[in-house]
Amino acid sequence: MRLVLEDGEPRLRHSPPPPLAGEPAVLIEVELAGLCRSDLKEVAGTRYGPSQFGHELVGTVRESTARDLPEGTRVVLDPNVVVDRGSGFADRMRVAGPAQLLRRALPVVPGGTDARRLVFAEPLACARHCLSAVERRLGGLAGARIAVLGAGTAGLLIACLARLAGAEAVLANRGAERLAAVRAAGLLDGPVVAYGDLADARADAAVVATSFVVPEVLRHALRAVVPGGLVMLYGGTAPGDALPGLDCDLDAVRRTEGLAAARWHGRPVRVAGSYGTTPHDFAAAVSVLTDPSAPLAAERTVTREVTLGRLHTLLRDRGTALPPGKILVRPAPPP
Known part of the structure; x- marks a missing residue:
């Protein structure tokens, strides 16, 4: 299941992701995604530049043909690295590309940190x-x-x-x-x-x-x-x-x-x-979020969580007129 933009409209699709064929690729099980203002701009048709729809996420590699990203690796996404990927508003997301770019596009993050904090890495x-x-x-x-x-x-x-x-x-x-x-x-x-x-x-x-x-x-x-x-x-x-x-x-x-x-x-x-990021920026961000002495508790800004199945309704009905605070998207209801 994934949310895509078709003719400027957010639509929920239930087709499986493409197979891991050809160049190095991974299949990521998305734990949590964040709704960014740039996502809202894309829905409204007011964002200039290439699409980055659904780019704030944390997930785990479940299938891989990439040597540097074995199964079980926990990752976030750098949307400024050009690889072939789907939307992070999904239960699973395929990412493919040359091995070096793939590794840069998917910075590795610790396994023990709450996804509600790591989703702020990007x-x-x-x-x-x-x-x-x-x-x-x-x-x-x-x-x-x-x-x-x-x-x-x-x-x-x-x-x-x-x-x-x-x-x-x-x-x-x-x-x-x-x-x-x-x-x-x-x-x-x-x-x-x-x-x-x-x-x-x-x-x-x-x-x-x-x-x-x-x-x-x-x-x-x-x-x-x-x-x-x-x-x-x-x-x-x-x-x-x-x-x-x-x-x-x-x-x-x-x-x-x-x-x-x-x-x-x-x-x-x-x-x-200021435009974009570097790998050093991601390393520094994860370090600040996971600092054992004084972490930046960015999850305090979260004001709402929605399931993936309801996100398209939220975007269609509310558009850019959303309340302040971060909205998080779960692929399925939390256990």
């Missing part, structure tokens, strides 16, 4: 990659003042990692409901405020971690940084995206992870981008 790897880019541009994070705009899963994880790295992090959002949900989760040891309450020209860097880099949020980020400060683009962009008054190709900067010098209302500013 979003945390993305957050770590973004924060590493900020660290590289600033020359360090310890003592740096970081404003993160957008209090969804990505923004919250970026802010948490910034705090763990010794930065002074503040998380901001427009909607009061999401701010309340973040405070209730108790995951971030730091201020959580509305956009309008961000101080002017105080942050060394501002990360735009909303679903899309929209003008309203970008303006808040630009006013929040000091002269010469860094604005890091993490949220989604599309070709041609620009902000009047800021001489910068937003989509090109983000997708190439570039750095552009610009001016905003006469003040110098640097605009940079």
